[in-house]
Amino acid sequence: MKKFFFLLTVLLTTVSFAQKEFQGMAVYESKTSTADFKSRFEGNKEITPEMQKMIEERMKKMFEKTFILNFDKSASIYKEEERLDAPGQGQGGMRMMSSFMGGGGTHYKNVKEKIYKVDKEFMGKEFLVKDSLTNYNWQMSGETRVIGGYNCFKATAVIPASKTDFRNFRPKRNDDKKEEKPKEEAKKTSFLDEIDLPKEITITAWYTPEIPVSQGPEGYWGLPGLILEVNDGKTTILCSKVVLNPKDKADIKAPTTGKEVSQKEYDETVIKKMEEMSEMGGRGGFQMGRGR
Template sequence: MYKIIFTLAVIVFSAVEIQAQEFQGMAVYESKTSASDFSKRMEGNKNVTPDMQKMIEDRMKKMFEKTFILNFDKSASIYKEEEKLEAGAQSGAGMRMIMSMTGGGGTFYKNVKDKSYTVDKEFMGKEFLVKDSLPNLQWKMEGETRIIGGYNCFKATAVREASKTDFRNFTPKKEDANAKPADATKKTSLLEELDMPKETVITAWYTPEIPVNQGPENYWGLPGLILEVNDGKTVILCSKVILNPKVKTVIKASTKGKVVTQKEFDDTVFKKMEEFRDMNQGRGNGGFRIGG
């Protein structure tokens, strides 16, 4: 009798373990970034006509409103922008550079078990494979709750260092009427021309009803799937969740590109940004030229 009970218990626990291993989910996220700072910068620019400004704003709206798909299991996930085919969609070097620095492109693979991530990036015609450790976010549990998509969610906040290569963090410096005219022959650092926050306050909403340590982009570390993230400029909101879909997705890291750390990739991007800035200053634009 005891042998039979023991055998049944083994079968039950084995079935539970297998089910946990095979568990998979899919979440759809809508990402929106405020472009008001860039619109204000264009206002009053004599080189930008109203038609050009509207065209640029329309392009930036498309860049800053994206849809991403997160496929996840208990230990890993892949996060990728939903592919959209737009006939005749072309952009210049400036626009392509900005697009590569706004969270788009590539497949973001997270492994919360070994606390690492891998993302393939294409930048200026070259392919990179960024491999590094996941950020150690010190989440603070808040007392607020809300419902998102039918799931009970809890609020958590964290403070993280702002990325210097994420275009969404850039804010043009305000002109000081009392400042002395700048020396045109003096070379300045790109950082001197931009206001960039040192830190960013992250607000996240997670649901313990989906007990996975996952979320969009490189957000993770909460006792439940993160359904919304807000960093002050960008809001990433989950619009749909499917648990245990019939069609399973292979969750694995990309292997394409030159392997670099996040710092090495950031240094490469920042160097190219400065070169691009210097090239456009020679054209009389005084900064980045959007659209080519």
């Protein structure tokens, strides 16, 4: 009987989605583990307990955000919920870190045309990244759970780790290095040689056929239902609210601001800037830091 009512619910929902002007809105809470970042401050005598507390509070603010996804049957826009920051917050190193994470802007996905566009601000410059949607080779599972009253199914996929997403970076520890390189050779070391970056990451998603659109937060898509939760091992994005056919319709259009580049071109620009700042070293440049 329970299975019958579930199938009936899916059928009725599918009929409502056939409406020409269908649109939906979903609110997501994003939270990234800061354990690896906190470990970089352990044993550093230059950082007082007060300073560490302030850093942790700012990191929490930066790694815990709310996003809004507006979607229809073929496209969506995903962006951070606007909020007023307290004076003095989000400045200096935290602002730079946020820039390396590619924060801000609007993430547009068109599952019919299989393209995405994202407007990004990086080091004071505006970019419009346009490329093909990631092809997730989802492995479906019979495992189920309920999220926000919706019946969800589990799916997993393995994808290459992004070299320009700060959340994937892990500073190498001295004891992880087999031997120190000569100074001449060290000068030629790439920024990417100074960090531990996984080759692949496993994505775990929970989607609901009760909302039959192939959409989700950030760049996630490709399942027979809206993705209500997704985890990449470090960041969890969980849907906290869904509104179908809201009274106020959103304008689901691709962003147009910034220099248009492919994802590869944008990544190359970011990595080049990281290496330039790494070479500046003690002169105030960007450093990942090393464990003690």
